[in-house]
Amino acid sequence: MRTIYILWLRQLKRFIRKKASLVGALGQPLIFLVAFGFGLGPVFARAGGVDYIQFLSPGIIGMTVLFTSIFTGVEVIWDKQFGFLKETFVAPVSRFEILLGKVLGGATVAIVQGILVFLITLLVGFRVENLALIPLAFVFLSLIAILFSAVGVTIAARLDDMQGFPLIINFVIQPLFYLSGALFPLEGLPKFLEIITKINPLSYGVDGLRGALTGISHFSSINSLLVLSISLVLVILVGTYQFSKVEI
Amino acid sequence: MISVKNLTKKYGKFTAVDDVSFSVEKGEIFAFLGPNGAGKTTTIKMLTTLLRPTEGEIFLNGHNVKKKPRDTRKSFGIVFQDPSLDNELTAYENMQFHAILYGLSSSLYKERIQSLLSLVELWDRKDSFVKTFSGGMKRRLEIARGLLHHPKVLFLDEPTIGLDPQTRNLIWNYIKDLNKKEGVTVFFTTHHMEEVERMAERIAIIDHGKIIASGTPDEIRKQTGAENIEDAFIKLTGNTVRAESSDFSKSTLSGFRKM
Numbered sequence: 001m002r003t004i005y006i007l008w009l010r011q012l013k014r015f016i017r018k019k020a021s022l023v024g025a026l027g028q029p030l031i032f033l034v035a036f037g038f039g040l041g042p043v044f045a046r047a048g049g050v051d052y053i054q055f056l057s058p059g060i061i062g063m064t065v066l067f068t069s070i071f072t073g074v075e076v077i078w079d080k081q082f083g084f085l086k087e088t089f090v091a092p093v094s095r096f097e098i099l100l101g102k103v104l105g106g107a108t109v110a111i112v113q114g115i116l117v118f119l120i121t122l123l124v125g126f127r128v129e130n131l132a133l134i135p136l137a138f139v140f141l142s143l144i145a146i147l148f149s150a151v152g153v154t155i156a157a158r159l160d161d162m163q164g165f166p167l168i169i170n171f172v173i174q175p176l177f178y179l180s181g182a183l184f185p186l187e188g189l190p191k192f193l194e195i196i197t198k199i200n201p202l203s204y205g206v207d208g209l210r211g212a213l214t215g216i217s218h219f220s221s222i223n224s225l226l227v228l229s230i231s232l233v234l235v236i237l238v239g240t241y242q243f244s245k246v247e248i
Numbered sequence: 249m250i251s252v253k254n255l256t257k258k259y260g261k262f263t264a265v266d267d268v269s270f271s272v273e274k275g276e277i278f279a280f281l282g283p284n285g286a287g288k289t290t291t292i293k294m295l296t297t298l299l300r301p302t303e304g305e306i307f308l309n310g311h312n313v314k315k316k317p318r319d320t321r322k323s324f325g326i327v328f329q330d331p332s333l334d335n336e337l338t339a340y341e342n343m344q345f346h347a348i349l350y351g352l353s354s355s356l357y358k359e360r361i362q363s364l365l366s367l368v369e370l371w372d373r374k375d376s377f378v379k380t381f382s383g384g385m386k387r388r389l390e391i392a393r394g395l396l397h398h399p400k401v402l403f404l405d406e407p408t409i410g411l412d413p414q415t416r417n418l419i420w421n422y423i424k425d426l427n428k429k430e431g432v433t434v435f436f437t438t439h440h441m442e443e444v445e446r447m448a449e450r451i452a453i454i455d456h457g458k459i460i461a462s463g464t465p466d467e468i469r470k471q472t473g474a475e476n477i478e479d480a481f482i483k484l485t486g487n488t489v490r491a492e493s494s495d496f497s498k499s500t501l502s503g504f505r506k507m
Contacts, residue, residue, distance in 0.1 A: 006348040014336045083332035087393075090296050091349035092321040247299050 003093045007101025008108065011075070015109045022113075025068060029060045029117045033124055036183065049185070050216065057121035058210035059182030065114040065144045066202060070173050072106025073152030077159055086248055095243040099153060099236070106149035107142065114141050129215040136221065137212035143228040144205035147235060154239035157246050182206045186218040201231040249274040249401055249433045250295065255304035257290050264290040266457035268304070272401075272450070277427055277434040279448035281481060284490040287457040288437045289329055292405050295435075296326055309400050325399035327391050327407045329437075335379035339370055339389050342378060343396060350397040357396070364392040367422060368415070383410045391419055395426065402426070404436035408443065416440075420447060441478035451477070455485045 015022070037053045044052035079085040088098055128134065155168055179193070180202035189197065197203045208224035211217030217224075250272040257265040265287040272278045282288050293299040295306055297317040306313040309323035333342050340361065347357035365371040368388035378386060387410050394402065402423070408416045420443065426432045438444060444451065445465065452462040461468055461484050465477060474480035 002348050002351070006345055010334065010337065010341075010345060013341070014334075017336060082335070083328065083330050084334050086298060086328055086330075087332040087346070088349070089298060090321055090324075090326055091346070092318055092351070093349055094318065248293075 003091075003097045004101040004104065007088075007098065008105040011072075011102070011105025012108060014075075015112075025064070025113055026116060026120065028067070029064045030120060032060050032063065033057070033121065037124065050214075051125075053121070053125050054127065054214055055185070055210070055216070056183065057118075057126040058213050059180075059206050060121065061114050061117050061141070062144055062180070062182050062202065062206040062209055063177050064117040065110045065141060066148050066173065066177055068110035068113045069106055069145050069148035070152040070169070072102060072109075072149040073154075073156035073159075074162070074165060075106065076102060076153055076156035077162055077165065080156075080160065080248060081162075085246075089246070089248065095246075096240045099150075099239050099243050102153050103146060103149045103236075103239075106152065107145035110145040110149060111141055114145065128213050133212045137209055140205055140208040140212060140224070140228075143225070143232065144202065144209070147201060147205070147228060147232045150232065150235040150239050154235060154242050157239065157242035176200055176202050179203075180206050181218065201227060204228055249276070249309060250278075250435065251305075251307040252291075252295070253305045255291065255294060255306060256302045257287075257294060257299060258302045263457050265294070265301075265454075268454065268457070268459050270452050270459060270462060272433060272435060274433055275427065275431045277424075277447050277449045278436070279444045279451045280435060280437045280454065281444065281451060282437075282454040283485050286455045286485075286490070288454060289405055291454070292326070292403055292435075292437070296324060296403060297321060323399060324401040324403060325394045325397055326403040327394035327405065329405035329409070331386060331390070333378045333386055333390060333393075336377065338375050338377055339365065339381070340374040342389065343393055346393050346396055352397060360396055364395055365389075367418070368392045384412065384415065387411055388415060388419075395422070398426075398430060399432065401433045401435060404434065404438075406437050406439065408438065408440060416443070423447075441476070441481060444477050453481065453484055460484055 033053070033056065037056050041052040044055070049055065076085070079088070089095075155172075159165065179196050180200050181197055182202070186194070186197055186203065186207070204219060204224035204227040207218050208221055208228070211221055211224070252271065253269050255265055255268045256263065268287075268291065280288055280291070290299065294301045295308060295313065297313060297320055301314065308320050311319040311323065313320045334345070337345065343361045343365065344357065347361065352360070362371060365374055368391060370385060370389055370392070373381070373385070378389065381389065387407075391407055394404070404423070408419065411419070423434060424447065427434055434447075436447070448465055450462070450464055451468055453460050453468070461471060463471065468477060468480050469475070472480040472483045474483055
């Protein structure tokens with residue numbers, strides 16, 4: 001437990017000390033909210049949808065959490081390159097504990113960012129439907145954060161330098177976001193897109209979050225919770241295996 | 249304390265460590281010497297569970313290193329050749345992180361961190377971020393950290409790189425003391441042959457992945473008919489200069505190759 005705690009604490013300290021990246025990470029969601037929320041809002045309204053800010057905000061919160069979480073993987077690669085991972089790997093702790101410490105640390109940072117963006121969405125006009133469901137929204141937020149931190153760390157386990165990471169951002173993470181229902185409703189999609197969105201775990205995260213915050217959802221909450229939890233267990237299993245194979 | 253049998257590490261066709269066997273007795277100070285790129289660090293990485301051997305067996309403190317990595321890790325401490333500090337943390341936080349990973353109680357680590365940081369003259373800088381430290385200060389901090397949990401075996405991979413004679417003297421005295429008082433087995437590499445003359449009870453010399461000589465300093469000198477270890481080392485390994493390669497340059501280079 002102390003191992004996981006100290007790894008978690010390290011992530012948090014590093015995060016708090018990098019104020020520039022904290023502010024920087026809020027830039028992208030803000031641009032998305034303004035450009036899409038206000039830019040596409042009128043089109044969305046004409047198509048008979050709800051207020052687009054109301055629809056989009058949970059998606060943007062999900063986006064923030066996704067990207068911040070995946071970034072945990074970049075930190076692992078840094079630790080590899082700057083040698084700190086060696087210090088962690090020769091210590092008498094299991095790779096599973098190291099993985100868990102990293103994932104929970106990265107997830108906590110992502111949750112904080114997600115909450116900050118949530119506060120920003122309130123400023124631009126987002127309204128929570130039912131305050132009693134805020135805890136459920138927090139559960140979804142946390143699940144997205146933990147799941148994708150684990151994905152980031154799992155990918156990073158096998159990468160030795162930063163060269164490969166942009167590739168992964170462009171071909172794995174961007175599609176996960178754009179094809180998740182964060183930006184558009186999952187109803188009435190072409191068949192191929194419907195299939196893709198249904199096998200994308202982020203769809204369930206964003207939909208769950210949207211359901212809890214606005215009352216509008218495509219899947220049931222239970223369904224989404226199940227998909228996210230099962231995905232999380234699978235990723236942790238793969239990640240632990242990958243981590244045990246790392247040689248530095 | 250350490251027993252290595254037919255240890256081999258291959259990277260594709262390149263053999264970094266080639267059928268190496270040796271042993272280190274409990275409480276011994278053992279020098280593992282060789283030119284740059286000879287296979288010293290690769291061997292240490294296999295001994296410390298960071299790399300899996302292609303072939304061969306290692307026992308450390310009675311544990312089979314391949315099969316019981318976690319028990320092995322409890323038995324040793326290491327000062328790496330390349331930097332391994334977190335620059336975004338303070339000196340004290342780096343020490344504390346290490347102490348907690350090794351399961352030291354807070355009263356014990358507080359006392360030890362203070363005495364070790366004082367020893368390496370960093371106590372007044374304990375709350376400074378490591379990124380503000382000079383190369384020598386970082387080195388001293390790494391050494392202090394490696395000594396924190398009082399291991400059974402201490403690996404020191406070129407520990408005194410970039411340190412002035414005063415600090416080297418200070419640190420070797422401390423290590424000798426630790427060896428005498430607590431019976432810590434010391435396994436070190438260095439390019440300073442006077443450190444070998446002063447510290448080593450036994451020596452193994454590795455070149456091109458193979459052990460080419462081993463024995464007490466006297467035996468090595470007699471074997472080669474040399475006056476001192478430096479001459480013996482040159483006689484055994486030749487005059488050609490070897491390519492230097494650290495972890496970082498290796499990974500950076502492989503990154504460039506991929507591009």
